[in-house]
Amino acid sequence: MDWGTVFSQALQSGLGPTAVVYALAAIGLNVNFGYTGLLNFGEAGFMAIGGYFFAAFIATWNLPFWLAIAAGLFFTVILALILGVPTLRLRADYLAIVTIAASEIIRFTLGSVTLLKWFGGQDGLIHFEGAFANANPFHNSVDLGIVAWRPYDFWVLFLGWIVVALGCILVFLAMRSPWGRVMKGIREDEDAVRSLGKNVYLYKMQSLVIGGLFGAVAGFFVALQHTNMNPTWVATDTTFFAYTVLLLGGAARVLGPVVGSIIFWFLIQFLDVMFGQMTSGSHPIMPTWLMNTDQASLMRLIIMGLALMLLMIFRPQGIFGDRRELAIDAR
Amino acid sequence: MLTATRRITNLLLGALGTAVLATLVLVGAGSPAQAAATPVSATAQLCAKPPGHKDDTIHIQGCLKDQRVTPPKPVPDVKITIDDSSGHPVGKGTSNASGVFDIALPGKPIDILGHSYTVKIDSSTLPKHAALRDPRQKSLKVLLRLDSDVFVTFPIADAPTEESQFAQGLQLAVGGLVFAFLLAMASLGLSLIFGTTGLVNFAHGELITFGALAAFAIDQLPGDVSLGGVNVTMVAGIITAIVLSTLFGWLQDKLLWAPLRRKGVGLIAAMIVSIGLSIFLRNIYQYFAGAASHNYTQWTSPAPWHLGSVDITPKEVGVILFSALVLVIVCSAIQFTRIGKATRAVSDNPALAASSGINVDRVISVVWSVGAGLAGLSGVLLGMTQGFDYQVGFKILLLVFAAVVLGGLGSVWGALLGSFVIGIFIEVSTLFVPAELKFVGALVVLIVVLLFRPQGLLGRAERVG
Numbered sequence: 001m002d003w004g005t006v007f008s009q010a011l012q013s014g015l016g017p018t019a020v021v022y023a024l025a026a027i028g029l030n031v032n033f034g035y036t037g038l039l040n041f042g043e044a045g046f047m048a049i050g051g052y053f054f055a056a057f058i059a060t061w062n063l064p065f066w067l068a069i070a071a072g073l074f075f076t077v078i079l080a081l082i083l084g085v086p087t088l089r090l091r092a093d094y095l096a097i098v099t100i101a102a103s104e105i106i107r108f109t110l111g112s113v114t115l116l117k118w119f120g121g122q123d124g125l126i127h128f129e130g131a132f133a134n135a136n137p138f139h140n141s142v143d144l145g146i147v148a149w150r151p152y153d154f155w156v157l158f159l160g161w162i163v164v165a166l167g168c169i170l171v172f173l174a175m176r177s178p179w180g181r182v183m184k185g186i187r188e189d190e191d192a193v194r195s196l197g198k199n200v201y202l203y204k205m206q207s208l209v210i211g212g213l214f215g216a217v218a219g220f221f222v223a224l225q226h227t228n229m230n231p232t233w234v235a236t237d238t239t240f241f242a243y244t245v246l247l248l249g250g251a252a253r254v255l256g257p258v259v260g261s262i263i264f265w266f267l268i269q270f271l272d273v274m275f276g277q278m279t280s281g282s283h284p285i286m287p288t289w290l291m292n293t294d295q296a297s298l299m300r301l302i303i304m305g306l307a308l309m310l311l312m313i314f315r316p317q318g319i320f321g322d323r324r325e326l327a328i329d330a331r
Numbered sequence: 332m333l334t335a336t337r338r339i340t341n342l343l344l345g346a347l348g349t350a351v352l353a354t355l356v357l358v359g360a361g362s363p364a365q366a367a368a369t370p371v372s373a374t375a376q377l378c379a380k381p382p383g384h385k386d387d388t389i390h391i392q393g394c395l396k397d398q399r400v401t402p403p404k405p406v407p408d409v410k411i412t413i414d415d416s417s418g419h420p421v422g423k424g425t426s427n428a429s430g431v432f433d434i435a436l437p438g439k440p441i442d443i444l445g446h447s448y449t450v451k452i453d454s455s456t457l458p459k460h461a462a463l464r465d466p467r468q469k470s471l472k473v474l475l476r477l478d479s480d481v482f483v484t485f486p487i488a489d490a491p492t493e494e495s496q497f498a499q500g501l502q503l504a505v506g507g508l509v510f511a512f513l514l515a516m517a518s519l520g521l522s523l524i525f526g527t528t529g530l531v532n533f534a535h536g537e538l539i540t541f542g543a544l545a546a547f548a549i550d551q552l553p554g555d556v557s558l559g560g561v562n563v564t565m566v567a568g569i570i571t572a573i574v575l576s577t578l579f580g581w582l583q584d585k586l587l588w589a590p591l592r593r594k595g596v597g598l599i600a601a602m603i604v605s606i607g608l609s610i611f612l613r614n615i616y617q618y619f620a621g622a623a624s625h626n627y628t629q630w631t632s633p634a635p636w637h638l639g640s641v642d643i644t645p646k647e648v649g650v651i652l653f654s655a656l657v658l659v660i661v662c663s664a665i666q667f668t669r670i671g672k673a674t675r676a677v678s679d680n681p682a683l684a685a686s687s688g689i690n691v692d693r694v695i696s697v698v699w700s701v702g703a704g705l706a707g708l709s710g711v712l713l714g715m716t717q718g719f720d721y722q723v724g725f726k727i728l729l730l731v732f733a734a735v736v737l738g739g740l741g742s743v744w745g746a747l748l749g750s751f752v753i754g755i756f757i758e759v760s761t762l763f764v765p766a767e768l769k770f771v772g773a774l775v776v777l778i779v780v781l782l783f784r785p786q787g788l789l790g791r792a793e794r795v796g
Binding site for chain 2: 039085086087089090092093094096097098100101102104105108109112113114237240243244247294295298301302304305306307308309310311312313316
């Protein structure tokens, strides 16, 4: 058992591009769920729209990078508006079901053979990262001793963490403004806010749009990280993982999603490499009748599922959250 | 079932991009004249291996067979042409008496590797009463990745004009009806649990999968269960699945949900717990059952019956009758027995029910057991009709949700109505939308209904937002 490798690979993942993606998605969910109390289970759908339109504008329609970014954001806003009109009047559990259904509609549609010529079907889109890769200022691998990245990966995560930092500042400033207090008010008691003459529906819509935009940016980074955009990146489990990240760090906390994402991906990779090592080699530590390498790769998800349950039961406020602030209940 | 073949065909077409051996099945109609043209036993000659060739060029080969008769018969004299990527014809051939065509590509393999070619079938040369299954699918793209011959086949069926759209719709509706019954059992369980506890259970799909896997365990046991000389292993499997699922539901409530209710965990928190449970169980299932798709081995399906223009297998009839019986029993129990009335009372107002002497915990315990048993049963029957894997329940979970929300969360009759609307809509909608998007249609219906009737079709008109 090589603990050094286990640790360095785990750290590599905790700081890597995947952690960036989930931090961004979880910031979006934090705006929706943590601050406004909207149970948006369709974050993967926003990621899909953002990532796919960004990739398709470049790969399919040969348009410039910045136009593609703008398109990804524009269509995400459109989606949020379309989704918000029928769903924002619904109770939290209905909202969850409808948003998750919407994200599956998007995934099935974008991955369909019918739209193959635009979105590439199940194989997805490739060859859209050219402009981004050309702007890469790093020409050599970045080696920090314990962790090392190829130049392209480092460029993705370097820019990614800057965007995450900007997002956190934005959320911090927004949530201490009067506007942010209305948002928190809606989370605590929607009727009270309504009695003050605020248009709750409009505020919820703004929350959905902003949360969705963070999802879209997460979608850009998914596409750039893998240099490929396909339906598997935006399955419902993506949303579930983002929720786990948010709840682990602590909802309704500015840095909750960031810390949550780093810890989540550190632990996931830690478990994966650890169980992988236990079952590999000619004389594995784990007896083969108990666990083979295929089964070892499932252990991280088994433990993650269990951890999500225990977290929600025993510490719903996560690591940094405030239990009093986070009244998680159906309203 | 028509849709099943279509699904398989889609899979095959999907595999084409990656696999070197792309298999294209020609499900065509053989006229008697053709049968006469191949006097020797059809199976012996069908898809005889193409003659080996000495040249080192890459050949595109294929076999056209008429699968409307058993055993399938070869389809000869169909013209096939091959175009290169710029549309110039580079080769042509005709299927021989055993249905095989074999066309050499010009050029050395090293020069043409990585190029793509379009294989076209001339549908006018097909025998009478046969046509391409998908009339738009007259050509296939082949990308040469390896220096070896490429094998293709073409999906063909009755000409669409032969069967009226109404008859097609009727056939699809039968398939949809079978699925609707399975959906109804799963939805009823979900709706009962929601009604009595308020929990939106994202781990309900795993209860469905549990049933399918429990029966699979019986199916995989060495030997078989016989009763009077008849192999009834599958019946034993179904019974085991119901019993174990019921027990599983009861245990889940006892060990997890009841303590959470006592702890006063909120409904949204409980919902997120159920997401964790879903991820946990799904991966446990994969741990033991593997990622592959399974079928029950001790279960063979007899040939379908033809009722007018509709084909229906005895298996489908059995599934419909058995599910209907179970649903009638459960719904009557809810409507007429003491525990059923207590269940409805708890659904209506738990506090009032408790204060009028109903043991709410016991009712919820029963509801969890029955709900899980129903879900498990729907899992086995789903596995029998279309096969299953470790996430068969998770895949249809959203449809179950759609059915329940459409009918009205917590309403028993709503869950049934919603299931039939969704189940039949999914299949019949393939007349108008591509089969791959049929789930999308059902989910869009869900959102549209909520737009105009947020409480669902049969839900109480209370505030849901």
